[in-house]
Structure formats: structure tokens, C-alpha cells
Amino acid sequence: MALAAEVAAVAGRLTTPIWRAxxxxxxxxxxxxxxxxxxxxxxxxxxxxxxNRTVVFRGFLSDDDDSLTFVTDxxxxxxxxxxxxxxxxxxxxxxxxxxxxxxxxxLVIVDSASADSALQQARTRTWSAMSDGxxxxxxxxxxxxxxxxxxxxxxxxxxxxxxxPPLDTFCLVVLRVEEVEQLLxxxxxxxxxxxxxxxxxxxxxxxxxxxx
Amino acid sequence: MALAAEVAAVAGRLTTPIWRAxxxxxxxxxxxxxxxxxxxxxxxxxxxxxxNRTVVFRGFLSDDDDSLTFVTDxxxxxxxxxxxxxxxxxxxxxxxxxxxxxxxxxLVIVDSASADSALQQARTRTWSAMSDGxxxxxxxxxxxxxxxxxxxxxxxxxxxxxxxPPLDTFCLVVLRVEEVEQLLxxxxxxxxxxxxxxxxxxxxxxxxxxxx
Numbered sequence: 001m002a003l004a005a006e007v008a009a010v011a012g013r014l015t016t017p018i019w020r021a022x023x024x025x026x027x028x029x030x031x032x033x034x035x036x037x038x039x040x041x042x043x044x045x046x047x048x049x050x051x052n053r054t055v056v057f058r059g060f061l062s063d064d065d066d067s068l069t070f071v072t073d074x075x076x077x078x079x080x081x082x083x084x085x086x087x088x089x090x091x092x093x094x095x096x097x098x099x100x101x102x103x104x105x106x107l108v109i110v111d112s113a114s115a116d117s118a119l120q121q122a123r124t125r126t127w128s129a130m131s132d133g134x135x136x137x138x139x140x141x142x143x144x145x146x147x148x149x150x151x152x153x154x155x156x157x158x159x160x161x162x163x164x165p166p167l168d169t170f171c172l173v174v175l176r177v178e179e180v181e182q183l184l185x186x187x188x189x190x191x192x193x194x195x196x197x198x199x200x201x202x203x204x205x206x207x208x209x210x211x212x
Numbered sequence: 213m214a215l216a217a218e219v220a221a222v223a224g225r226l227t228t229p230i231w232r233a234x235x236x237x238x239x240x241x242x243x244x245x246x247x248x249x250x251x252x253x254x255x256x257x258x259x260x261x262x263x264n265r266t267v268v269f270r271g272f273l274s275d276d277d278d279s280l281t282f283v284t285d286x287x288x289x290x291x292x293x294x295x296x297x298x299x300x301x302x303x304x305x306x307x308x309x310x311x312x313x314x315x316x317x318x319l320v321i322v323d324s325a326s327a328d329s330a331l332q333q334a335r336t337r338t339w340s341a342m343s344d345g346x347x348x349x350x351x352x353x354x355x356x357x358x359x360x361x362x363x364x365x366x367x368x369x370x371x372x373x374x375x376x377p378p379l380d381t382f383c384l385v386v387l388r389v390e391e392v393e394q395l396l397x398x399x400x401x402x403x404x405x406x407x408x409x410x411x412x413x414x415x416x417x418x419x420x421x422x423x424x
Contacts, residue, residue, distance in 0.1 A: 033307070040303040042254035042264035049299040050262050052254035054312050087261040091252040095245070100266050140423065147402075147421040155400075188367075190359075209359040211352065 017205045019180040019193045020066050023092075023101060030096040039092040041070065043078055043107070044085045051081060057092075058126050061174060068103065070173040071126060071134075074111050075142045079171065082107045088175055098185040103177055110172040119174065127166040132159035138167040181210075188212045229417045231392040231405045232278050235304075235313060242308040251304040253282065253387075255290055255319070256297045263293060269304075270338050273386060280315065282385040283338060283346075286323050287354045291383065294319045300387055310397040315389055322384040331386065339378040344371040350379040393422075400424045 016024075030036035037057040045051050061067040068090065072078060082088075090103040110119045127135065136159035141148070148154075160167060180193040189212065196206040242248035249269040257263050273279040280302065284290060294300075302315040322331045339347065348371035353360070360366075372379060392405040401424065408418040 035305065035307045038305060040252035040254075040264060040305075042252075042262040042301070044256055044260065044262050048256065048260075048297065049316070050254040050256050050301045052252060052264060052301040052303040053314060054303055054305045085260065089254070089262045089264040091264040091266055093247065093250060093252075093266045095247045102265060104261070137424075143423050145423050147423050211355050211357050211359050212349075 017066055017193065018207060019101075019182065019191075019205065020060065022182060026094045026097055026099055026101075030094045033095060036094060036096075039090045042089045042091070043081050044087060045077075045081050046084050051078065053078070055173075058129070058172075061122060066177055067105075067108075068175040068177065069122065069126060070175070071130070072109070072171050072173050073138060073143055074169045074171050077144060079109055079111075082109055082173075090175065100183045100185070102181040102183075103175065104179045105175050105177040108174040108176065110174060112166065112168045112170070119172065122174075123170070123172040124166060126172050127170055128162045130162075132162075135159045135162070135167075135170075138169045183212060229278055229405065230419060231313075231394065231403075231417065232272065234394060238306045238309055238311055238313075242306045245307060248306060248308075251302050254301045254303070255293050256299060257289075257293050258296050263290065265290070267385075270341070270384075273334060278389055279317075280387040280389065281334065281338060282387070283342070284321070284383050284385050285350060285355055286381045286383050289356060291321055291323075294321055294385075302387065312395045312397070314393040314395075315387065316391045317387050317389040320386040320388065322386060324378065324380045324382070331384065334386075335382070335384040336378060338384050339382055340374045342374075344373075347371050347374070347379075347382075350381045395424060 027036060038054050039057055040052055041055045042050055042052045055070040055072070058069040058071060061069055086106040086108070088105060088107045090101070092101040092103065093099070094101075108119070110116070110123045114120055114123070136157065139157045139160070141151075141154050178195060182191045182193075184190070190210050192208045192210050193205045194208070196204050198204065239248060250266050251269055252264055253267045254262055254264045267282045267284070270281040270283060273281055298318040298320070300317060300319045302313070304313040304315065305311070306313075320331070322328070322335045326332055326335070348369065351369045351372070353363075353366050390407060394403045394405075396402070402422050404420045404422050405417045406420070408416050410416065
């Protein structure tokens, strides 16, 4: 790798992408709203129809990695769907600031068998950071199945502790970001951020102002 | 048609589907929130990737028709996408009552050339009910195109009046509903509503309680 490329790669990580800095700012201005971290995640089902559900944003993967993280149950339908088609788009609306982000990319599901040690550590870290109620749900009966009248005990298992290992059903969902759009309803501005890979192999985010 | 079928068909329209009645109740309980009518609409792009964006719910098509309605600009990317693949899923989160609805079905775009007179009337009715600011946007430069520095006049055309005919760019978006899921985060209940066509041809909505 040429020196220029190395410098650019390092510089790329010293500088937070504009869109990530904007999301941090939006989160800060909307933090009094309980649902400011709720986003809608769209994927494509195996029959080619879209699926859309609300999920909780669990933070960026790391200071150096701009992937968004969520959690899911290994028994949920979306795990199979993502295995067949990893493409996803998040819609994230911030009520206080009246902004929308659309974040497109590809999903990676990190389950108990994932061999990537950095992702496995992120999975454990996210598990530990969840509430007791959040961790307890991963011991519940299979999501989406007909609800059985019997066996109330199945819903009342004690929650695993934050230091207990994640249940096998617990998956980290990682969105590798390819493109971001921000729409500001107050000012009628709209910006698109896309990956710009330079001839030397370094990557930067290109910003474009587009019509709302 | 046998008498039993006629009675069932009529009864079907005298009775509002449970899921529609639930949405009315949720809208009522959340109406103090400015964004309670904002929903996320997922579709599939022509390259097979999902698209997801926030749109405003403009009401049910009529007392007798449970389709959801939205509006869009004929020049927006989703109009082409829907022509290729009409499948859609709405995610609708109500912050006050902590409920999510997922509403799956097929989209119909009603543009200025649509021949269906009932849908054309609905398009005009929706246009008239919009705010001046909402109607004005349909005269703006093409959405998604690079924003030109010149020509501030393009953004300042006076809004058409509520009694003026809809601009040609104005489209009504109709979601023909196939399946609905309601998730209640407070009580951890989840219900699925699906079309149940009986042997005599009449239709009813089947309700199923499923695991959250």
C-alpha cells in the first residue's frame, strides 16, 4: 500500500463521516423521546415481497466502524430472510427535529456460531448492555408461532443476568452502510451520502445536495 | 349468489374489520402526537433491494373500503418501483400506546391518467384536503435530482388552491391490505389478521393470537 493510501485510510478513521455525526446530533436533540432510537428496518422476503418492522438502534459497531447494530431472535423469520437476501433499508424519523434518515446497506447476522471474534465480542457486549426484560425475551417460546393457552411458565423464566453468556437465540444484527439520505422537513433540504472509493483505494463519503 | 353469501357479503361491510377499528382507536389515543399519522412504507426496488421511507397516512379509502391511502409525486422513484413490483409493507408505531402495526398488501398508484372514476374522485378529494404547503410541493423541481443553485423561483411558485384541479404530478397511493399484525409492547400480545375466504365466496378477517 502506498504511503498516500495509508495516510488516507488512517485519516478516514480520524474523521467521523458527516452522516454519522449528524445522527449523533439528532439523537442528542431527540433523547427526551422514548422512541428516538426506534427505527424501521425493511428487508425482502424469500417470495420477493418486502418486510418492515420496528427495531431498536443499539449503537454503532465501534468508534472505527460505522455499521448500525440491532438485535434479533435466531428463530424470527427475518434471520432466514436475511440469509437469502442481506439487502436492507432503515427509515429513521426524528419527531423533535423533523428529520428523516434513510440508511441502505447489507445485513450481517451474528449468532452463537459466528467465528468472527470481534463480532462475537460485540454480540456479548450488546447482550450485557440490554435490560433484564430485553434479555428475558430470548428465552420465550418461538416468536410468530400460534400462542398456546397452556404453559404460562414459559413466559416467566427468570431473565439471564448481564454477565451470563448470551442465550443461543440471541443474535446481533449489523447493518454495513452503503448509502445514507437525510431529509430535513423544516428547511426542505435533502442530502445524499455515498461511498466514494478513490483511485488509490481509499474511501471517503461524498455529500450531494438533492431536491426534496 | 346464494342468500347466505349475500347476507355474509353485506354483513362484511356493516362490520368494520377488527384491525381497522383498532387503528382508529390507536389514532385517537395518539392524536396529540404530531407524527401519529407518519408511517414507514417498504417496497422493493427494481434491483431487488428494499426501499423504506416515511409517508403520511391520508385515511382509509372509504367507509366500505379498508385500503390505506398516501400521496406521492409521479416523478418520485417509488412510482416506477411500484409499477414493477406492487408489494408493500407498512410499519406503523404508536409511541403513546406502544403498539406496532405491520400492514402488508399491494399498492395501486392513481395518477392523472387513471381511468377508475371512484379512485380518481378519491385522488381529487385527497388533493383538496391537503395543506397549501403540501399541494405546493407538487410544483417543485423533480425530487431526488441534484439541487441546482440557480432558480430560487422554482421553489416559490404559489400553492394551487384546494378547489383547483390536482397537478399532474400528484398521485394517490392506495394500499390494498392482505395481512395485518398488531404487536402490543405493554402487554406482550401479538395478533395476526388474515383474509379468510369462505367456500361461498364471502370474505372475513381471521384473527390469530401469536407469540410476540
